[in-house]
Amino acid sequence: MEIEIATIGGYEEVGRQMTAVRAGDDIVIFDMGLNLSQVLIHDNVETEKMHSLDLIDMGAIPDDRVMSDLEGDVQAIVPTHGHLDHIGAISKLAHRYDAPIVASPFTLELVKGQIEGEQKFGVDNDLVEMESGETMQIGEECELEFVHVTHSIIDAINPVLHTPEGSVVYGLDKRIDHDPVLEDPIDMERFREIGREGEGVLCYIEDCTNAGRKGRTPSESVARRHLKDAMQSMEDYDGGIVATTFSSHVSRVSSLVEFAKDIGREPILLGRSMEQYSGTAERMGRVNFPDDLGMFGHRKSVDRAFKRVMNEGKENFLPIVTGHQGEPRAMLTRMGRGETPYDIENGDKVIFSARVIPEPTNEGQRYQSEQLLRMQGARIYDDIHVSGHLREEGHYEMMQALQPQHIIPAHQDMKGFAPYVSLAESQGYKVGRDLHVTSNGNTIQLVE
Numbered sequence: 001m002e003i004e005i006a007t008i009g010g011y012e013e014v015g016r017q018m019t020a021v022r023a024g025d026d027i028v029i030f031d032m033g034l035n036l037s038q039v040l041i042h043d044n045v046e047t048e049k050m051h052s053l054d055l056i057d058m059g060a061i062p063d064d065r066v067m068s069d070l071e072g073d074v075q076a077i078v079p080t081h082g083h084l085d086h087i088g089a090i091s092k093l094a095h096r097y098d099a100p101i102v103a104s105p106f107t108l109e110l111v112k113g114q115i116e117g118e119q120k121f122g123v124d125n126d127l128v129e130m131e132s133g134e135t136m137q138i139g140e141e142c143e144l145e146f147v148h149v150t151h152s153i154i155d156a157i158n159p160v161l162h163t164p165e166g167s168v169v170y171g172l173d174k175r176i177d178h179d180p181v182l183e184d185p186i187d188m189e190r191f192r193e194i195g196r197e198g199e200g201v202l203c204y205i206e207d208c209t210n211a212g213r214k215g216r217t218p219s220e221s222v223a224r225r226h227l228k229d230a231m232q233s234m235e236d237y238d239g240g241i242v243a244t245t246f247s248s249h250v251s252r253v254s255s256l257v258e259f260a261k262d263i264g265r266e267p268i269l270l271g272r273s274m275e276q277y278s279g280t281a282e283r284m285g286r287v288n289f290p291d292d293l294g295m296f297g298h299r300k301s302v303d304r305a306f307k308r309v310m311n312e313g314k315e316n317f318l319p320i321v322t323g324h325q326g327e328p329r330a331m332l333t334r335m336g337r338g339e340t341p342y343d344i345e346n347g348d349k350v351i352f353s354a355r356v357i358p359e360p361t362n363e364g365q366r367y368q369s370e371q372l373l374r375m376q377g378a379r380i381y382d383d384i385h386v387s388g389h390l391r392e393e394g395h396y397e398m399m400q401a402l403q404p405q406h407i408i409p410a411h412q413d414m415k416g417f418a419p420y421v422s423l424a425e426s427q428g429y430k431v432g433r434d435l436h437v438t439s440n441g442n443t444i445q446l447v448e
């Protein structure tokens with residue numbers, strides 16, 4: 001059976017991930033993501049109303065025109081998890097394919113939200129829920145399986161396409177976490193089995209984000225302990241404390257909520273995306289928030305909540321807000337500019353349970369936001385966080401578990417691939433033979 005991979009997006013950047021695997025006449029698409037930095041760089045771009053080709057030209061969504069080079073039928077579109085760089089282009093591209101969108105429950109809910117917000121295209125692909133551990137028949141001879149992985153959002157999976165020539169493992173976005181918060185540890189046992197069974201692993205497509213960092217990525221429980229310690233150190237402070245993190249990182253938000261209660265403060269979630277992700281997780285029963293937890297997304301209700309905080313005393317509350325990257329329109333940035341009823345005073349504390357995404361736009365915006373807060377006397381608690389991506393030893397462990405015949409580095413640019421390429425070469429792989437360093441818009445024929 002012919003096996004061919006199309007590297008459509010996310011092979012020159014972190015963002016707009018999209019890869020297609022053709023096995024004989026059947027094609028499965030993994031991820032359809034957005035490159036958010038290409039959107040944010042333009043002021044006031046509303047992607048909801050934009051046409052796909054304009055977004056492709058902006059570099060915001062994958063240029064899927066290479067799909068016409070693949071001879072076969074798309075059988076499934078499979079987003080691996082709910083981050084926008086993996087699902088953000090579904091509303092712009094999925095309607096071009098006559099195939100269902102297959103995803104884990106939480107991811108599928110977020111995809112629904114994306115489709116509902118779309119104003120240009122009517123996306124009416126079937127939505128199929130599949131849990132990790134489950135499989136789906138693809139064509140006559142292939143099978144799609146979801147393996148549970150741990151990442152900075154719940155319900156992440158690595159999809160595996162089992163073909164008669166061996167398995168294709170799409171390994172994007174995970175860390176090996178044996179002690180996560182809110183969900184099960186990564187299913188390494190299953191990866192080891194997949195490496196050994198049948199024809200073994202034909203190809204492993206891997207996320208190289210942190211390949212240049214030594215050692216292994218700590219568990220989410222490490223970030224949780226760090227956060228607990230930092231917040232307990234603030235227990236006696238009788239002024240304002242504000243926290244921010246990735247809205248989509250429901251495990252982290254739930255730790256913040258819990259520790260707020262521990263230090264005698266009422267947590268409140270503020271900001272549109274904070275309300276969206278946490279609200280979705282709560283409705284699905286994926287997180288156990290206190291019954292009286294306030295979540296406010298709309299400007300007016302947010303301002304009302306802030307007024308209540310100011311009236312009843314800042315020392316009684318922990319606002320958990322958007323804006324960890326200094327995004328100009330996010331809540332923390334607005335607080336820094338004095339645009340909300342919340343007054344930041346000398347000695348007040350701001351917890352960034354996040355790391356600045358190392359990208360010039362983010363770094364600049366975050367610097368500005370932090371300076372605005374410091375000018376009002378805020379104390380900054382930075383980087384109370386662990387990454388959701390594998391480091392060098394995690395990558396080594398995955399190679400050992402899967403023993404893939406071919407490897408395709410992804411989720412980075414050429415510079416970002418380099419440390420991963422060194423690691424793979426040290427394990428006997430060779431660029432141009434079985435280690436395929438590539439860019440967007442290419443096809444790689446693995447079996448002819």
Ligand SMILES: [Zn+2]
Binds near residue numbers: 083151173388
């Ligand atoms: Zn991700």
